[in-house]
Amino acid sequence: MTFLMDSKVLSTFGQHGKPHTVLDLGSLAALGFALAFYLLKGTPWNRPDPYHRLWFERPQFKDGFQSNQPAAIRNIAEQLEQTNQEVVIFWGSQSGTAEIFALKLARECHIRYGIKAMAVDLSDYDSETISQIPETKLAIFILSTFGEGDPSDNAGRFWELLRKESSELFLPSLHYAAFGLGNSNYKYYNNVVDVIVDVFNKAGAKAFMPVGKADDANGGTEENYLMWKADLLSVLGEKLNRQERDNIYIPTLVVREDPLLKPIDLHNGTPIEQSCGSKTKAPKISSIQALTVTQARELYNTPKRNCIHLELDLGSHSQVRYKTGDYLAVYPIAPDEEVDGLLNALGWQENGSVPLIISVCGEGATPKIPSPTCANALLRHYIDICGPVARDVVKDLAQFAPTPESKDLLLGLGKSKTAYYTFTNKNHVTLGRLLSLAAPGAVWKDLPLSYLLDTLPTTRPRYYSIASSSVISAQRLAITVGVETRPLPEEPSTDIKGLTSNYLLAIANAFSKTESLPLYQLTGPAGVLEGHKIHAAIRKSKFKLPTLPTTLIVMFAAGTGIAVFRGFIQERARLKSIGRGVGQMILFFGCRNPEEDFLYHEELEKARKELGRHFEIVTAFSRVPGREGRYVQDVIRHKAEEFSELMNKDASLYVCGRASMAREVTKAVQDVLMAQNGWNQTKLDEWSDSMKRGNKWFDDVWG
Known part of the structure; x- marks a missing residue:
């Protein structure tokens, strides 16, 4: 590229092109700056400063922890x-x-x-x-x-x-x-x-x-x-030539109050990003964001059970994007009754908002709990206080017991497997409930908060298969939530409620302004979840549709396992509507009763009309009055010949549901293929291995 200068400008530098005055020097500098701007397109000064955020961080609390930690050793x-x-x-x-x-x-x-x-x-x-x-x-x-x-x-x-x-x-x-x-x-x-x-x-x-x-x-x-x-x-x-000593609690963490800290200094409950440890690959889970729930509806037609459909808006969260088949990771909040019960048992009900600094004893460790924070945030958001208390923990708690009677009770439960299971079959034993049952009305003043942090697991997200297609709604996703409630074996009137599913049920009920128990602080820490929001992230999945939309797929699901297949069906229906060729889809679906819990029945019927011969539903109902119960595995065996023909067409298989259901479906598939094709076990194993290696068989199971 050639640059031309006006002769008058050139002449200002003298005959030999050298500047003679301050004005000359200024003109030369301006010209050089203009040339640099043109050639570099502003790259150096438009690049964001990676350390800009440090201007706004309190140096003593960098990255949520105290900054006097030594540099991490990777060896x-x-x-x-x-x-x-x-x-x-x-x-x-x-x-x-x-x-x-x-x-x-x-x-x-x-x-x-x-x-x-x-x-x-x-x-x-x-x-x-x-x-x-x-x-x-x-x-x-x-x-x-x-x-x-x-x-x-x-x-x-x-x-x-x-x-x-x-x-x-x-x-x-x-x-x-x-x-x-x-x-x-x-x-x-x-x-x-x-x-x-x-x-x-x-x-x-x-x-x-x-x-x-x-x-x-x-x-x-x-x-x-x-x-x-x-x-x-x-x-x-x-x-190591050591003798056993008395089991006396020695803390690994120090928890101290610091009333000089302000609420703005504290981690008040916003989830902390966790590393997956991969240094070479993209993370499996996205950043955590407060996503708005825009729609909630009940899917079951029975007052005894709940299953809710939630839709969430990804909106402007460009870092949170999903693909069909991915999971939504939902970060739960502990219910008020569990938080308040434990605070009362510890004697912290008046000090729940006091700023706390958490540090480790000794070297080589980093606290998994963010610091500084407060007891209210710890119990509600950061440690799991809603799970059952393990038998060895029950035994350890005896050393902090406020009364001789409570100490004897806890020692007895901790030492005897039979006594422990007899007690827990009659009582819902979370930590707060156990402390209240062992010593009614007493304060466990000798039970340090550090013991809870050392002993209880941190709160983890629960994963839900996304029940929508990113092809149709890239910025809006759906999940299907079966609300978990389980009666105590010997006290059937008392239900043990699943933490996350009941939290999401409370959000769904908030849409209709229906109060439900237990109660939660739905507005979240410092009100960041106000307006029906939840903390959530996207987790990548391998449970994906075939690359070629013309591939035949066979899907097996029971109950909420149908969620991911709703997204699959939506995607193929959209492709067909715009003139793309799609392969046949057969859905084997099982539920209790078609009148009560046939999830997305109307949507599936609509899709069947849109897709015509490309979509077939095979149902199995296990609890229809006056009829013999049938499960998905029973239908597979009943349609053995048709199923075998499908497998001869190079179909891809997908199984989604509880692990027990997946095991029975797998066994039925294998039995049918062995019988229909005359295979022995060796041939079946070869087929199974080839399906897995060729990404033709996918399982998404839980429980």
Whole structure:
């Protein structure tokens, strides 16, 4: 590019182009600035300052925590040496159970045996450095499995490393123990711990005790873990030459009041973003935003049960976008009765809003609870006070009991499995309720708030399949919420209410100005949820429609499992309406009674008319008076020949619902194919593996 200058301008610089005066210099500088502006298009000064936010942060509370924390060490071997730890307990947790087991185990190692142990999030350290852990240190892995044998989000990078580089791993100095959390209703029961143990052993690692496994199919996770933990602590005591001591609580956190802080300084309940530990991939979950619920309606036609349809507006939240098949992560709020009951039992009812600063005792750890905050926010938003109290926690609480009678009661319940289950079958035992039942009217003044933070899990989001298509409504999504209520075994008049589903029911009732119990602070912390808003985020899913819209798909669902298929059907109906070719869809759907809980019946009938031969619904009703109950698996067997023909057309299979339903559907599919095709078990296994590898079989199951 050529730039021409006026001769008069040029002449001002003299014969040889040199400036002679201040004016000359100014003209030259202006010309240079203009040229730079033209060539660079303003890039340097238009780029946002990445540190601009620091002008508005209080330096002592950067990132929600106190800023005097040392820089994070990503090498776990170095961390163990620097902090002189003897045992490291890695946790991979999706719902929070594995995390709380690990944290409690680290404390028990120290309290009962004087063993220096640290519990760490697998994503907080570089997975490669596990190979550097010396044989003088012991490693324990507590790992959950969910979905189709998947690891928790925070264990994803560790899982990928082991699976991709298993043949190159060399771990001769690693001495480890492992415990897995799973559900035998799932096809891949405890797959994560099985795979990791196999890789470890092939790499030369040495297990110092047998692998433990928890099965949540019948609610046995807690007892399975307690039995394994008892053996583990005994082995650790022997290996490290320690004698057991009295189990007296030693806090890992310091909680102190700071009345000089103002409300604006506090974390008042807004959820804290959690890292998934992936350093190379896009996050699986979006940022958390306050999304507006724009519509709510009841889907069941029975007064005894509730299922609600909610629609949410993503609006201007450009960082929160979904694709058909994704999940909505909803962050719940604890009900007023649980918060107030626990505050009263602790004697904090007058001090719930007092500013608190939370810090760790010792080195090498970071509090999972944001600081500064207050007790009201802690109990309502940050720690889960609505879950049942585990038997070992009941036993520990005895040391804080305000009366001899309450101490004896708690010790008896904690030591006897039979006594504990007899008591909990008659009483809904959340922490606040337990304290009130054990010592009615008494104040537990010796029970420190730090114990709750050390012992109770943090509040985690609950995930709901999105029941809409992003092709049709990119900025508006829907979820289908089955409201959980379960009567006590020996007190059927008392219901145990699901935390998140009943919170969402309260929001739905607020639309019609119908008051329901329990009550919640629906306006949220500092009123940020006023106007029917909830804190939520989008979580990516692998449960997606085939890339080619002409692919035949067969869908199996029961109850609220139909939610994700509503989005699938909407998307294909829209494609057909604009002239695109679509493949056939067959939906096998089961519910109790078509008059009571046939979800989205009218919508499905409308879609059937729009899609014509491209959409078929096969129903199974389990509780119709005067008729034999039928489930989805029964219908599959009844239509064995037709189903076998569908599979010969290269169909993709999708199963969505409770794990027990998915297990029975899978078995029915396999039985039908073996019988219709004359396959043996080897041929069936080959077919199943090829379906999974080819992304032709998808499961989205829970419970």
